[in-house]
Amino acid sequence: EQFCNDLAEPLLDLELGYAVTSTLAITAFASLALDEDPVANATPRQFGVGLRGYTSEDAIVKGFFGARVIFDYTKSDLESWSNFDAGLRGEVGLQIDALRWLGFYVGGAVTVRLFRGFTFLPEAGGGIQVRFP
Secondary structure: OOOOOOOOOEEEEEEEEEEOOOOOEEEEEEEEEEOOOOOOEEEEEEEEEEEEEEOOOOOOOEEEEEEEEEEEOOOOOOOOOOOOEEEEEEEEEEEEEEEEOOEEEEEEEEEEEEOOOOOEEEEEEEEEOOOOO
């Protein structure tokens, strides 16, 4: 009923992945808000599992894409607010591998949450990827 276009609180995303091939990884994901959500009067927490693929295994600059199932556990004392939501997240981006074990990336994502209230959340971000043999 209402369209909101405000910026959300900043998030810290943590991801743990296991490469099943040289271009495909299974991932576990946690997104932790660094500030309180003004609507929920609570700090959002999201968790998810999914897949991430890369366009090349040996290129220094490569694209990536991913999809995951998201579970949102944002507890609130508001009566009309459900503490649980679920949805899907798709992502695309560009990664630069400075070293075999270190990469830098920028990308965008869209999360669609389904139950608490249908929400469509576009995101932009960047970060560092550290790999272990």
